[in-house]
Amino acid sequence: MYKDLLYYLIFPGFIFISVAGAFLSWFDRKITAWVQFRKGPPVLQPFYDFFKLLLVKETILPAGGSRLTFLMAPVFALAGASVSGILIMLPALGLKSGFSGDIIVIFYMLAIPSVTYMIGALAAGNPMASVGASREMKLIISYELTFLLIVAAIILKADMSIKVQDIILAQVEKGPFIGSLSGILLFVAFVFCMQAKLGLVPFDMAEAETEITHGSFIEYSGTAYAFIRLTKYMMLFILPAFLCIILLGGFRTDGIHLLWTVMKMIGVVLLITLIRNTNPRVRIDQAMRFFFIWMNLLVIAAIVLIYFGL
Amino acid sequence: MNLIITYLEIIILLPVIAGVILFFLPEKYRKIKSLAALAVSLMVLYYTVKLYFSGGAPGQINLIETGFLNWLGTSYLSGSSGNFFMLNLDNLARFILLLVAFFSVLILLYSYVYMDRKNALRNYYSLILLTLWASVCTVLSDSLFMFIFFWGFLGLTLYKLIKGHDEESSAAAKKTFIMIGASDGIMILGIGILWKITGHFNISELTVRTSDAIRFCAFLALLIGSFTKAGAFPFHTWVPDFAKNAPAPSSAYLPASLDKLLGIYFLTRICNDIFILSGWIRLVILILGGLTIIIAVMMALIQHNYKKLLGYHAVSQVGYMVTGIGLGSVLGLVGGLFHMVNHALYKSGLFLASGCIESKTGTDKLEKLGGLSRQMPITFICSLIFALSISGVPPLNGFASKWIIYQGIIDFGKGTGMANHLWIVWLSMAVIGSALTLASFIKFISGIFLGRSRTGLKKVKEVSWMMWTPMLILALICTGFGIFASKWIIPALFEPVTGSVTFIGVWDSSFISLLIAVSIILGISFYLIFSMGRFRTDESFIGGETNRRDVGFEPTSFYETIRNFGILKPLYGWAERKYFDIYDVSKIITLKISHLFSAAHNGILSNLAFWVLAGLIFMFIFLLI
Numbered sequence: 001m002y003k004d005l006l007y008y009l010i011f012p013g014f015i016f017i018s019v020a021g022a023f024l025s026w027f028d029r030k031i032t033a034w035v036q037f038r039k040g041p042p043v044l045q046p047f048y049d050f051f052k053l054l055l056v057k058e059t060i061l062p063a064g065g066s067r068l069t070f071l072m073a074p075v076f077a078l079a080g081a082s083v084s085g086i087l088i089m090l091p092a093l094g095l096k097s098g099f100s101g102d103i104i105v106i107f108y109m110l111a112i113p114s115v116t117y118m119i120g121a122l123a124a125g126n127p128m129a130s131v132g133a134s135r136e137m138k139l140i141i142s143y144e145l146t147f148l149l150i151v152a153a154i155i156l157k158a159d160m161s162i163k164v165q166d167i168i169l170a171q172v173e174k175g176p177f178i179g180s181l182s183g184i185l186l187f188v189a190f191v192f193c194m195q196a197k198l199g200l201v202p203f204d205m206a207e208a209e210t211e212i213t214h215g216s217f218i219e220y221s222g223t224a225y226a227f228i229r230l231t232k233y234m235m236l237f238i239l240p241a242f243l244c245i246i247l248l249g250g251f252r253t254d255g256i257h258l259l260w261t262v263m264k265m266i267g268v269v270l271l272i273t274l275i276r277n278t279n280p281r282v283r284i285d286q287a288m289r290f291f292f293i294w295m296n297l298l299v300i301a302a303i304v305l306i307y308f309g310l
Numbered sequence: 311m312n313l314i315i316t317y318l319e320i321i322i323l324l325p326v327i328a329g330v331i332l333f334f335l336p337e338k339y340r341k342i343k344s345l346a347a348l349a350v351s352l353m354v355l356y357y358t359v360k361l362y363f364s365g366g367a368p369g370q371i372n373l374i375e376t377g378f379l380n381w382l383g384t385s386y387l388s389g390s391s392g393n394f395f396m397l398n399l400d401n402l403a404r405f406i407l408l409l410v411a412f413f414s415v416l417i418l419l420y421s422y423v424y425m426d427r428k429n430a431l432r433n434y435y436s437l438i439l440l441t442l443w444a445s446v447c448t449v450l451s452d453s454l455f456m457f458i459f460f461w462g463f464l465g466l467t468l469y470k471l472i473k474g475h476d477e478e479s480s481a482a483a484k485k486t487f488i489m490i491g492a493s494d495g496i497m498i499l500g501i502g503i504l505w506k507i508t509g510h511f512n513i514s515e516l517t518v519r520t521s522d523a524i525r526f527c528a529f530l531a532l533l534i535g536s537f538t539k540a541g542a543f544p545f546h547t548w549v550p551d552f553a554k555n556a557p558a559p560s561s562a563y564l565p566a567s568l569d570k571l572l573g574i575y576f577l578t579r580i581c582n583d584i585f586i587l588s589g590w591i592r593l594v595i596l597i598l599g600g601l602t603i604i605i606a607v608m609m610a611l612i613q614h615n616y617k618k619l620l621g622y623h624a625v626s627q628v629g630y631m632v633t634g635i636g637l638g639s640v641l642g643l644v645g646g647l648f649h650m651v652n653h654a655l656y657k658s659g660l661f662l663a664s665g666c667i668e669s670k671t672g673t674d675k676l677e678k679l680g681g682l683s684r685q686m687p688i689t690f691i692c693s694l695i696f697a698l699s700i701s702g703v704p705p706l707n708g709f710a711s712k713w714i715i716y717q718g719i720i721d722f723g724k725g726t727g728m729a730n731h732l733w734i735v736w737l738s739m740a741v742i743g744s745a746l747t748l749a750s751f752i753k754f755i756s757g758i759f760l761g762r763s764r765t766g767l768k769k770v771k772e773v774s775w776m777m778w779t780p781m782l783i784l785a786l787i788c789t790g791f792g793i794f795a796s797k798w799i800i801p802a803l804f805e806p807v808t809g810s811v812t813f814i815g816v817w818d819s820s821f822i823s824l825l826i827a828v829s830i831i832l833g834i835s836f837y838l839i840f841s842m843g844r845f846r847t848d849e850s851f852i853g854g855e856t857n858r859r860d861v862g863f864e865p866t867s868f869y870e871t872i873r874n875f876g877i878l879k880p881l882y883g884w885a886e887r888k889y890f891d892i893y894d895v896s897k898i899i900t901l902k903i904s905h906l907f908s909a910a911h912n913g914i915l916s917n918l919a920f921w922v923l924a925g926l927i928f929m930f931i932f933l934l935i
Contacts, residue, residue: 008825054836058844064762065850066683066690075833079826086825099822102815104716107741108704115703115748119694122756125681126850127863130761134868137749141872144745145738152734160724162717162815219850223841227833285871292875303734 004098012089014082014234021233022046027266028236028273035277050229059222065125070219073120074227080112081234088242091164092251102162106242107151110197113231114140117206121216132215135284136199136206142291143196143203149299150186150193154246156306157182168250176249181310185302187247189295191271194239196287198232200276205284240268315371317361318397321354321407321446329439337432344425347435348418351442355411362404370452370514371397393512398452401806406449406575409651413567413658414442416780420662421559423776424669431473431557438563441467445568449575453511454501458494461535464564464572465490471560472552479555485893486548493538493545500531504584516584520591529591532580540573541565542632543602546625547891550609553621554674558665561617565624566661567654574631574650578643581635589727595636596729596736603629603743608878609885610750611869616667617674619754620660623700626743627653633736634715637722643808644800645714651803652707652791656696659784663693666773666781667758676753676866681763685770688778690759692785697755699788701748705823707788710795712744717815749869757865793823 007013025046033040061067087101087109101109114136121133155162157177158170177183196203207215220228244251244264251261282290328350332343372395418438425434444463451457469487472479501511503524510516520529538545553561581587581595603626610622627649634646666689667682668674683690699708716737723733772778791799796819805811873882888894910921 004821005825005828008828014829054840058846059841061845061847063847063849064681066681066760067847069683069760071837072830072833075830075837078833079829082829083822083825087822099818099825100816101822102817104713104815105704105817108702108709108713111745112703115698115701118752119755119760122752122760122865123683124850125760125762126852128852130756130863130865133752133756134863134865137752137868138871141742141745141749145742148738148741149734152737155720156734160720162720213851222844223837227836285875288871288875 001098007090007095007097008082008086012093012095013086017082017085017089017234017237018230021235021237022050024236024240024265024269025233027269031270031273032277035274046229046233050226050233053221053226053229054223057222057225059224060219062124062126062219065219066123069123070120071224073116073123074220074224074231077113077116077120077231078227078234080109080116081231081238084109084112085234085238085241088164088238088245091168092241092245093253094165100164103151103155103164103167103246104162106164107148110238110242111140111144113235114197117216117228120220121218124219126219128212128218129216131212132206132208132218136216138284139196139203139206139287142288143193143295146189146291146295146299147193147197149296149303150190151246153182153186153299153303153306156303164245167246171249176247178247178249180305182302182305183247185298185305187243189299189302190243190247191268191275192291192295194243195272195275196291197239198235198272200272202275202279202282203287204276204281205287208281211281236269237265240265240272243268314361314364314399317357317364318371318399318450320357321361321411322443322450324350325354325439325443325446329436329443332439333433333436340426340430341422343435344418344422347439348415348422350439351411351414351418354442354446355408355415358404358407358411361399362408370512371399393515394453394455396452396512396514397450398513399450402575402578403449405803405807406571407446409571409654410442410445410449410568413563413571413654414438416658416783417559417563417662420562420665420777420780423774424557424559424665431471431560433470437467437470441471441564441568445572448572452513454504454513455511457513458497458501461497461539461572461576462491462494464539464569465494468552468564468569471564472556482548482551482555486552489538489545489548489893493535496531497535500528500535503528503531513579513583517586518584519586520588525585526591529580529585529587532584533577533595536573536576536580537598537632538573539569540577540628540631541569541625542573542628543598543605543625544890544892546602546606546628547893549625550618550621553624553661554615554618558617558661558668561621562658562661562665565621566657570624570628570631570650570654570657573628574635574646577632577635578647581638582643587638589729592636592638592727593729593732596633596732599629599632599636600736600739601629602626602632603739604746605890607743607746607750608882611746611753612873612882613750614676614866615674616676616679616754616758617661617664619676619750620657620664623660623747623750624653624657626747627657627700629743630712630715630740633740634718637718639718639721640808640811641714641721641813642718644804644811645711645718647807648714648795648800648804649708649711652699652711652788655784655788655791656699656708659692659696659781659788660700662777662781662784663689663696666777669777670770670773671767676757677864678764679758679767680761681759682767682770683759684763685767686759686772688772688782692778692781693759694755695785695788697751699792701751702744703748704817705792705819705826707791707795710792710799710817710819712740713815713817714800714813716740717813721814753865753868761865793819795819 026043030040084106087106090097090100118133118136121129154167158167161167171177178187199207207217217228248264332346335343441464444460448457448460451460468490469483472483504516505511508516518525520526534545541549549565552565606622606626610619610626613619613622630649631646634642634649671679699706702709702712719733719737722730796817872878
């Protein structure tokens with residue numbers, strides 16, 4: 001019980017994921033700077049940002065909104081991110097503990113941050129935030145089906161097993177799932193889903209800075225916004241980690257394999273950073289069409305290929 | 311055994327006697343009627359609890375041999391008709407009885423204040439008690455003959471529980487009555503076929519393989535009955551109309567809880583006890599289940615009337631139960647039944663919340679509401695819990711039952727039949743349905759409780775404690791069922807009904823809920839430590855524009871993009887013109903045919919004489935052959 005709580009709060013849970021996510025966020029910003037011929041922030045910049053918000057800045061509450069809901073939403077977002085993170089990291093590192101969740105639980109847990117962002121945004125009582133929340137919801141509807149089909153394809157590849165350990169074991173036996181034609185298609189679709197889940201360009205319409213001034217988060221400041229930033233850092237670690245587990249063969253931490261694990265994570269983050277820096281933002285109806293039609297077709301093609309053993 | 315019979319006699323006789331007495335009490339003693347009904351329902355609940363824990367082997371009890379009907383004597387109703395008064399008291403029946411009584415108590419508690427106004431529904435309490443009685447008898451009946459009698463009686467009380475005060479509500483009441491009545495007629499046909507084939511009326515004696523066309527027809531007839539009662543596609547169209555026009559406790563009592571309990575109870579009986587299903591029938595049931603989920607939730611997404619929105623969700627959720635039970639495995643059955651219970655919990659809660667909002671604001675349009683979370687905090691928190699539950703957000707109960715159904719679907723996919731190979735289709739229908747449910751409840755919650763408050767709603771206050779207590783109880787049970795799902799609730803409540811179940815996934819609901827609680831406590835303490843005293847309230851920033859009260863982005867227009875999305879646009883248009891409503895379509899066909907025949911009745915004597923003669927000739931030829 002106490003060991004499980006330590007797992008959850010320190011390693012490989014909350015603290016570890018946030019620190020790793022903060023570094024990944026620095027990496028993302030540094031690459032972005034290089035792409036734009038800038039110098040970029042120092043390594044500790046994400047921490048400066050977070051602690052400034054947490055300790056220094058005042059928290060401004062919207063006069064026309066539901067304040068308690070507005071304040072509690074980021075806390076729930078953080079809780080959802082932490083739980084999905086621990087459920088992914090425990091089997092990834094092969095740690096035995098008193099609790100676990102299967103891939104469906106992780107699928108649902110990963111949706112909690114987006115749901116709470118929306119509720120928080122709607123509680124703010126700002127029309128811009130409402131626009132952001134409505135776009136976020138439509139985006140969730142769009143990518144959720146693709147994401148589920150990817151998960152179903154993984155279950156099919158892992159011989160109908162939904163436990164994360166079994167999915168990793170199946171990849172240890174047969175090689176990572178990405179090493180097949182269907183695996184490559186699933187990888188492509190997953191990267192786009194991840195882009196949408198993280199709210200990065202081209203699917204950042206829910207928080208479009210230039211258009212609706214950070215949409216869902218327009219009213220957040222101070223401690224509440226610090227929680228949101230922290231959740232964003234964590235999600236930047238959790239989703240690539242989930243991708244590594246279900247398609248890239250999982251994590252190994254013994255000897256030289258540790259380097260490989262880090263390389264995998266950095267590679268995935270590099271990929272999403274490059275996508276976000278080389279694409280324009282799409283409209284919400286374009287995003288819906290993109291996921292509903294093209295991405296779903298891609299994943300269905302992958303599922304058909306799995307039935308043929310490819 | 312004698313004790314059980316005493317309990318049964320009380321449960322069966324008390325509501326009907328009280329209901330009839332209350333029927334003759336004048337309406338001005340409304341408060342007394344309400345308290346009397348509440349007392350009766352509490353007593354029924356007490357005895358159903360005793361019955362539930364009384365143990366004893368599940369089995370049949372013949373009221374003619376042992377119960378209060380023994381004065382009838384076996385000689386009076388000899389032969390197989392003696393089985394008419396057989397009761398089926400297995401674990402499923404005990405469980406459903408407990409739930410029926412529980413919801414009756416909650417609804418009656420709520421109604422004490424809600425129904426206390428000038429032009430409230432007449433004989434409401436009497437009708438609620440008679441509904442309770444008919445539901446209890448429906449669940450207990452072993453003989454299909456008695457079953458259909460009480461089942462039909464429920465259709466009547468359902469009809470009386472809408473107040474037909476204007477044209478629209480009368481039309482809704484009529485629609486409900488006709489659809490339920492027609493389905494009962496079809497069920498009688500199915501029971502007749504079953505009797506013709508097997509010679510039995512009793513559920514415990516029937517085991518029929520759906521091998522040939524006639525048995526398939528019997529199954530289909532009974533399936534239509536259960537689908538119409540539970541409100542599954544394509545026989546669901548009465549539910550949204552009923553929910554829109556009926557008083558909130560009526561909606562919470564019948565379409566949200568009791569009709570689901572009974573419809574799904576009967577579906578379980580026909581799928582597991584009466585018939586042995588073939589793979590193709592499973593395919594049909596799963597297709598209907600999936601379509602129910604998607605179609606109803608798509609309609610819910612575009613509603614502007616929150617009661618109708620809830621009505622569509624009362625349909626959509628049935629799809630999960632039908633899917634779970636249609637899978638035919640223990641896992642699916644547990645999932646389906648658990649979802650049925652969960653649905654009854656959160657949906658009756660949501661209807662009660664809608665009643666609170668309507669009684670305080672006087673409107674049922676989402677456009678006219680907003681920002682009530684500060685004025686009605688308890689209603690808001692309960693509604694939020696219900697809304698997140700129904701959307702399947704972990705660790706609440708809606709997620710727990712959906713999780714079991716998803717596992718059932720994945721487990722089902724290991725099989726070899728046609729339906730088994732399509733498991734991904736069933737899974738994706740269920741999951742996208744859950745995402746769309748979330749979308750429409752975001753609209754519900756934000757439209758009513760969040761956002762800026764309207765000028766006309768400044769004086770709205772929280773409802774009285776007798777109205778929020780039932781909601782709070784339901785919300786606590788929703789949370790509790792979710793948190794303790796895998797460890798306590800399933801083994802304690804559902805495994806006695808279905809047999810032991812092995813999950814293929816893992817979900818330590820209690821411990822993960824504890825982790826979430828720890829995180830939330832940490833989060834709150836962070837707020838208290840770091841930003842206490844640094845809170846400041848200010849007007850919203852809207853890109854430098856002045857913040858005008860009349861400018862905003864309404865939740866009702868959130869999903870216009872989806873409404874105008876490609877193929878969905880014409881489909882929504884057709885749906886709003888009721889092209890897919892089985893009631894309206896059959897109404898048009900019936901009217902067309904009757905117009906055709908009415909052309910013969912043009913009042914000219916020679917024409918009438920001709921028709922009489924033609925009829926006589928036809929009969930003559932018919933008799934000759």
